[in-house]
Amino acid sequence: MASSSAIASSSAPFINKKDVGLSAFSSQSSFSVQTARQRISKKIVSVMTPQQTQRTPATTGSVKTGMTMTEKILAKASDKPEVSPGDNVWVNVDVLMTHDVCGPGSIGIFKKEFGQNAKVWDREKLVIIPDHYIFTSDERANRNVDILRDFCTEQNIKYFYDIKDLGNFRANPDYKGVCHVALAQEGHCRPGEVLLGTDSHTCTAGAFGQFATGIGNTDAGFVLGTGKILLKVPPTLRFVMDGEMPDYLLAKDLILQIIGEISVAGATYKAMEFVGSTVESLTMEERMTLCNMVVEAGGKNGVIPADKTTYDYLEGRTSVPYEPVYSDEGARYLKEYRFDVSKLEPLVAKPHSPDNRALARECKDVKIDRVYIGSCTGGKTEDFMAAAKVFLASGKKVKVPTFLVPATQKVWMDVYSLPVPGAGGKTCSQIFEEAGCDTPASPSCGACLGGPKDTYARMNEAQVCVSTTNRNFPGRMGHKEGQIYLASPYTAAASALTGYVTDPREFLQ
Amino acid sequence: MAASAALSNSITAFKPSPCQPRAASINPLPSIKLPSISSNYPLISHFAPTPKNPTVTPLRSAAAAAPETTNSSTTFHGLCYVVGDNIDTDQIIPAEYLTLVPSNPDEYKKLGSYALCGLPSSYPTRFVEPGEFTSKYSIVIGGDNFGCGSSREHAPVALGAAGVAAVVAESYARIFFRNSVSTGEVYPLESEVRICEECKTGDVVTVEFGESRLINHTTGKEYKLKPIGDAGPVIEAGGIFAYARKTGMISN
Numbered sequence: 001m002a003s004s005s006a007i008a009s010s011s012a013p014f015i016n017k018k019d020v021g022l023s024a025f026s027s028q029s030s031f032s033v034q035t036a037r038q039r040i041s042k043k044i045v046s047v048m049t050p051q052q053t054q055r056t057p058a059t060t061g062s063v064k065t066g067m068t069m070t071e072k073i074l075a076k077a078s079d080k081p082e083v084s085p086g087d088n089v090w091v092n093v094d095v096l097m098t099h100d101v102c103g104p105g106s107i108g109i110f111k112k113e114f115g116q117n118a119k120v121w122d123r124e125k126l127v128i129i130p131d132h133y134i135f136t137s138d139e140r141a142n143r144n145v146d147i148l149r150d151f152c153t154e155q156n157i158k159y160f161y162d163i164k165d166l167g168n169f170r171a172n173p174d175y176k177g178v179c180h181v182a183l184a185q186e187g188h189c190r191p192g193e194v195l196l197g198t199d200s201h202t203c204t205a206g207a208f209g210q211f212a213t214g215i216g217n218t219d220a221g222f223v224l225g226t227g228k229i230l231l232k233v234p235p236t237l238r239f240v241m242d243g244e245m246p247d248y249l250l251a252k253d254l255i256l257q258i259i260g261e262i263s264v265a266g267a268t269y270k271a272m273e274f275v276g277s278t279v280e281s282l283t284m285e286e287r288m289t290l291c292n293m294v295v296e297a298g299g300k301n302g303v304i305p306a307d308k309t310t311y312d313y314l315e316g317r318t319s320v321p322y323e324p325v326y327s328d329e330g331a332r333y334l335k336e337y338r339f340d341v342s343k344l345e346p347l348v349a350k351p352h353s354p355d356n357r358a359l360a361r362e363c364k365d366v367k368i369d370r371v372y373i374g375s376c377t378g379g380k381t382e383d384f385m386a387a388a389k390v391f392l393a394s395g396k397k398v399k400v401p402t403f404l405v406p407a408t409q410k411v412w413m414d415v416y417s418l419p420v421p422g423a424g425g426k427t428c429s430q431i432f433e434e435a436g437c438d439t440p441a442s443p444s445c446g447a448c449l450g451g452p453k454d455t456y457a458r459m460n461e462a463q464v465c466v467s468t469t470n471r472n473f474p475g476r477m478g479h480k481e482g483q484i485y486l487a488s489p490y491t492a493a494a495s496a497l498t499g500y501v502t503d504p505r506e507f508l509q
Numbered sequence: 510m511a512a513s514a515a516l517s518n519s520i521t522a523f524k525p526s527p528c529q530p531r532a533a534s535i536n537p538l539p540s541i542k543l544p545s546i547s548s549n550y551p552l553i554s555h556f557a558p559t560p561k562n563p564t565v566t567p568l569r570s571a572a573a574a575a576p577e578t579t580n581s582s583t584t585f586h587g588l589c590y591v592v593g594d595n596i597d598t599d600q601i602i603p604a605e606y607l608t609l610v611p612s613n614p615d616e617y618k619k620l621g622s623y624a625l626c627g628l629p630s631s632y633p634t635r636f637v638e639p640g641e642f643t644s645k646y647s648i649v650i651g652g653d654n655f656g657c658g659s660s661r662e663h664a665p666v667a668l669g670a671a672g673v674a675a676v677v678a679e680s681y682a683r684i685f686f687r688n689s690v691s692t693g694e695v696y697p698l699e700s701e702v703r704i705c706e707e708c709k710t711g712d713v714v715t716v717e718f719g720e721s722r723l724i725n726h727t728t729g730k731e732y733k734l735k736p737i738g739d740a741g742p743v744i745e746a747g748g749i750f751a752y753a754r755k756t757g758m759i760s761n
Contacts, residue, residue, distance in 0.1 A: 101607045105662065108612025113750045133608060140608035140616075147610075200660040200684060214660035216688035217611065218749060264595055265654040269683050298657065298682055353595060449604040449659075471658060473597040474629045478605075481629070 066328025068236040069303050070271040073211040073325055077194045085235035085334075093125065094193035094210075096223050099179050100130040102198035102216075104147040109221030120155050121227035127159040127188055128152055129179040134444045135166055138452035142166070159186070169409065169442040177408035177443030180204040180376040184288060185410050187317030191306035191324035196223060201376050201470065203294040207287035208314075209306035209324050214295065234271045234300045235334040236327075237262075241276040243342035248508045250386060251286035252378060252468065252488035254278075254339075255293045256347040260357025261337065268298030270334060273327065278341045279304060284313040285382040292377045293470050296354040346503050348466070349486035352474050360491050363501035369463035371398070371496040372477070373489055374405030374441075375448040378468020381414040383489040384440075388420045388428040390493035393507045397436035399499035403457035404437055405446040412443050437496070450478040459484075466495040583718040583745070585674040585696075587647035589725075590636055591710045592628065596651055597658035598685065600627035602667040604659075611666045618642050620663060621670030625649075634710050636671070643672040648714055651678035652705045655697075656685025662692060669694030675716050677723055677734065679703055690740045693748030698723075699735040707732075 067075065071083050078089035098106055111118065120126055128148050133141035145163065152160040161182060163175035176182035180201050183189055191209035196202065198220045205212035215229070223229050239258060259266075272294045274287075282290070287304050294302030306324040314322075346360040373379065373387050384406065391398075406412040415428040423431060429440060438457075447457040448469040455478075459465060462481035469477075472484035487495070490504035497507065606623045609616035621643055625636035637644045649668065655678035656664060665688050668676065675696040676689070689697040698716065704723065708714070712727035718741065721734045737744075746752035 102661065104610040105612050108610060109750075112612065138608055140610075144608060144610070198660060200658065202660075214684055216660055216662035216684065216691060218662060218688065218691040222691075222749065264657055265680065265682070268654070268680070295684075298654065300683060449599070452605055452608065471597070471599070473595070473599050473658060475603055475627045476599050480627065 066330030068327045068331040083233045085233050087233045091231050095195040097127045097197035100144045101132045104144050105217035106220035107151050110224040114225040120224050124158045129161050129182050131179045132445045135442045136452040178376045181407040190322035200295045203302045204288050204292040206291040206302040207304050213301045236271040236273050238273045238333040238336040241278040241339045243340045248505045250488040251289040253347050255290050259297045259355045264355045265298045272299045272302045274304050285380045346491050351483040361503040366501040370400050370465045371402045371492050372467040374446050375469040377470040379407035381411050384415050384428045386489040387493040388431040390507050391431050391435040394497050398496040402437040402496040404440040406443045408443050466492050468492050585716040589648040589650050589712050589714045590646035591650045594652035595654045598664040601664040603627040620667040624667040624671035647674045649676045650705050650708050653679045655681050657682035660684040662688045665689040665694040691749045693744045701733045
């Protein structure tokens with residue numbers, strides 16, 4: 001469980017004399033941690049807030065109410081000892097991300113408002129990742145990547161994952177692919193920080209125990225010039241997931257369960273905090289899947305406490321010091337939901353809403369035309385491993401066109417090089433080939449959101465598709481009358497094998 | 510267009526129009542207010558050199574309903590276009606048009622021509638006629654969770670470029686609401702009841718800010734709206750930057 005530690009407010013008006021010793025220690029350590037952060041010491045890799053003995057807030061007199069993780073992160077980022085939900089605070093931004101669809105617009109606003117010769121607030125805190133409309137002959141889309149390049153050159157931006165040769169993604173050493181996966185893989189997601197992006201699925205980064213949310217071009221233009229943004233502190237919904245994860249279930253099933261429970265507006269303006277023994281057992285990629293679809297419930301941000309899994313992932317990926325925060329024992333939540341994961345079953349979200357939840361096994365009469373495995377939600381290495389596991393268990397060929405779009409170059413390489421457990425040394429790509437899937441495509445957002453008409457795997461006719469992506473509103477993947485069933489990689493692979501929406505237990509048990 | 514023959518019976522047909530009554534009530538959302546940008550906050554500590562030619566031109570095109578200029582007596586008058594719940598950003602502006610950059614005036618105009626073209630064919634009336642850049646409907650009336658989905662600012666921009674003055678919905682997705690205010694493109698107003706069930710596309714309506722109400726002249730009914738509060742002056746100024754300049758937070 002998340003350890004609770006309260007950072008004593010150094011501006012508390014009353015301090016019980018008996019507790020001066022401990023409070024002073026807390027204040028002092030809090031202060032030294034702050035100073036260390038300001039010095040940006042390269043020696044400190046991670047700093048844990050000191051464990052405190054369990055004492056109710058009333059006895060310390062120094063913590064008025066406990067704060068949730070989200071509140072703590074925003075308090076720290078706004079240089080305040082304490083914040084409450086509803087407070088409007090000016091927050092320092094640690095990382096701003098943008099891509100080819102919203103970057104040019106944000107840059108346009110930045111230049112218009114701050115001047116043609118203005119410089120961004122910090123050339124190392126901006127991460128520019130072309131990923132949406134890359135492998136297309138659409139001239140405007142290509143031009144948008146050029147606009148990003150010109151800006152990065154002019155501003156000497158440190159992190160620009162450029163692509164020039166559109167015919168061969170592998171000829172571009174800097175190119176990564178899907179922004180949210182690239183941010184994680186390149187070590188830009190760190191506990192305790194504030195990360196903003198001009199994309200709704202920026203909430204994915206909350207898996208690292210940070211505050212991450214999507215903003216529009218105008219807000220991004222503002223951040224480009226100032227490094228700050230005005231945010232309202234959200235109240236937190238807590239989702240406690242316990243129980244052993246069945247081997248036919250993935251994080252995608254968990255989040256579909258939650259969204260089906262609270263609806264597409266159930267978390268509007270709220271933070272979604274995921275805790276519990278199941279969450280602790282999830283890998284980083286699975287945690288990312290969980291936080292990725294927070295926005296589909298209307299959530300402002302998703303957050304998972306950092307732990308050894310997080311630190312191990314970050315090892316070697318970042319040298320920037322970070323300071324994880326954890327919700328206090330006395331923190332107040334708007335609502336708490338509890339799940340016994342061992343009782344859950346594979347799910348789908350039926351057309352046309354992510355909250356149109358149904359059991360996969362109850363949709364077995366739904367004939368499908370195609371399967372799509374990709375996107376920030378379901379196109380990571382482990383997602384492809386999961387799909388490969390189902391194909392391996394079956395040994396048969398797919399009955400419908402099955403499109404595979406690795407999220408990033410790294411994922412693509414993993415698909416082609418990592419051996420799949422229990423496959424006698426075969427890689428995902430070999431298993432996919434034997435199953436008759438399409439060849440894994442160039443990494444990008446691909447057809448998750450339709451895109452220009454020549455986008456690979458775009459749905460250009462009214463078809464039924466099972467997809468590992470995040471949204472299924474009308475027209476999402478291209479055709480307005482297309483029917484999209486959102487599902488986990490297990491369910492998607494199982495469905496490809498039968499040509500109907502299929503519960504993966506048909507193959508995994 | 511519909512390939513209904515291929516669809517199984519178990520697929521829930523999507524019927525957005527007319528506005529459907531909800532089966533179960535969802536948690537009532539708190540009144541959504543943009544945080545006020547008051548001069549108490551030290552706004553910008555490390556600010557880039559001030560622009561030489563700070564022409565602040567709000568990107569809104571001439572709305573079909575021209576508002577009166579003072580705060581409390583701002584009114585919009587025009588035809589309304591009614592949509593249902595959960596109108597997501599892909600329906601407001603399909604992703605294939607996101608190659609258009611809103612800060613480019615020609616492309617801004619083009620975005621207007623595509624506003625709401627993602628609505629399914631169950632909406633018989635098109636929002637913007639083919640070949641046109643603006644709509645004859647200046648008020649959009651919606652249900653719950655208007656603007657859900659992506660953070661793309663192209664959504665409120667497309668509506669504003671098409672001439673929409675205000676959206677009156679039961680509730681909003683947060684990023685859409687925030688973007689509407691920051692850009693100053695449309696006023697995101699909230700109704701107290703499901704106006705979308707009582708109004709029809711083409712009704713003549715008036716939205717009054719001072720009185721916080723919407724009058725449907727075609728049906729003769731009046732509806733209370735939630736006051737837009739601090740977000741109002743920001744939109745009226747033309748968005749967050751213009752507001753910051755107007756109120757002296759950013760020097761010219």
